[in-house]
Amino acid sequence: MTPRRFGPPWPHLLLGGALLAAFLLTRWVTDPYANDVLTTIGINVILAVSLNLVNGYTGQFSLGHAGFMSVGAYLSAAITLLLGPSILGEDGGTPWAQNALFFGGLLVGGLSAAAAGLLVGIPSLRLRGDYLAIVTLGFGEIIRVIFQNIEPLGGALGLNGIPNYTTVGWTFAIAALTVFVVGCLINSTYGRGFIATHDDEIAAEAMGLNTTRYKVVAFVVGAFFAGLAGGLYGHFKMSITAASFDFTRSIEIVVMVILGGMGNTLGVILAAILLTLLPEVLCPIAEFRMILYALLLIVLMLLRPQGLFNFRRSHR
């Protein structure tokens, strides 16, 4: 890998800019359609950037990101839906109380997803490459089957009537936070370990790095933000089923990461925006969306494996 500059504090600038944008968006975006599209973009950016930490920077190919998302979605929705009425009282509470509850729910969802990430991270101690891909895929499926069988969480019907707490502003603020945390992590001395693990695990190990720990940390942090994204998604769509977090959803996120270029946060953000807008623009061919995704994967791997938005010299 070419040496990265530690130079200007891009993560900090990005965070400030995005937070400002989030504030402005909340104030001035009133059109419901624009609101929906922007929220979806924000959620997809969180998912893609957090998966990029695992797949791109650390090089641990995970195919179960939607599983972590479902953990966050279900648990945060359970908090606002099941505990909400008793906390907020009869009148539904003030907006402040509602937002506090929402954030409590998001945090619980994110932390549970992080715990699930720890669970997946542990087998990754011994596995690499395609085996790990299969195990994460398996974990995603196991989580799905478990949620489908928990009756208090709606079983196969899922949860409905989740309060609509997600706003464009909150989504963008959390997206900014994700980019900031991942950016800081990667650009810190500690974070070099992720890249070393990616570049050559055996060599990194020989240099005395505890690659296992980096892999687990990447999984836990990635899963935490996926959980937040899941919580936002649940409180945005107002209904969730286990089936909406299946393998296809994971693949959509993987396509964003690959299209943007693994290990290239800015590219991944652009890819997430592009792949959210594309189906909106190409409405008439909506049924061909997944065919298009599949072709994108194949053609990219054949012609431009470093990703569409990666203009750095290939380091392989």
Next chain:
Amino acid sequence: MEFAQQLLNALSLGAIYALIALGFTMVYGVLRFINFAHSDVFMIGAVVGSLLGNHLPMGTWWGGLACLLAAMAVCALLGVVIERVAYRPLRDAPRLNVLITSIGVSLLIEYLFQNEHVFGAAPRPFPPVFPSVLWQWQGLSISSNQLIVIGVALVLVVALELIVYRTRIGTAMRAISLNPRAAQLVGINPDVVVAFTFALGSALAGAGGVLYALNYQSVEPLMGVMPGLKAFVAAVLGGIGSIPGAALGGLLIGGIETFIGGSQFSTYKDAIAFALLILILLFRPTGLLGRRIPEKV
């Protein structure tokens, strides 16, 4: 008797898993990557069988065998084409890139077939191409389909074993698997061998597809996904790269699924297969009959 009946069901399901697992194992043995598109080749085998079966007289031996052979031939050809177009240009690329490509190929086939102009997402009935008889024997009901599945799988596994261990091309396959560069030095053409491996593995998947559809009597574009994943678990369980391992793993997974399906945990049966996979990889990453391959820097 209940147990014997379940055992018979397990054996016929396991035989199908074994056939698919053999394809995974062979490709992994030669090229060292997981071919995700394998489960969609399986689905195409079933589709070819049903399309041909609708034009043949039902319930005849020659009709059934014609379906089976046609599916195997089409799938073999398809496997070679997929390898030529999508995988060969990536022969020297990192393994992860090939894995991602195979996921792309898999999704492409699935969603193309779900398109209403190609096949449509709705399940279609599979014609009863083979003669269907039900024997009652001491309270055990044995269908001719189950015996056909077990018999065909047995014949194919033995044939595969003979090809790999008794023919020149089989020797070449094993040589490439052991050391691709040295194999090339002694005059083995890797392109021919890899294409042959894909043809063989895909033909087995095609046969598995027809037999599976025969048992469940329906065909749909996503029918390969779950059997494919379970067959992969079977291949890992038996030790990926090993032919007897894949057969053993297939039978074990078929057995576990049948017995859990008949118990109170039936809704969890898909999750249990994956949980098993994770446990195996944790405690015996090389599988039951696999050998450890040292990783070189």
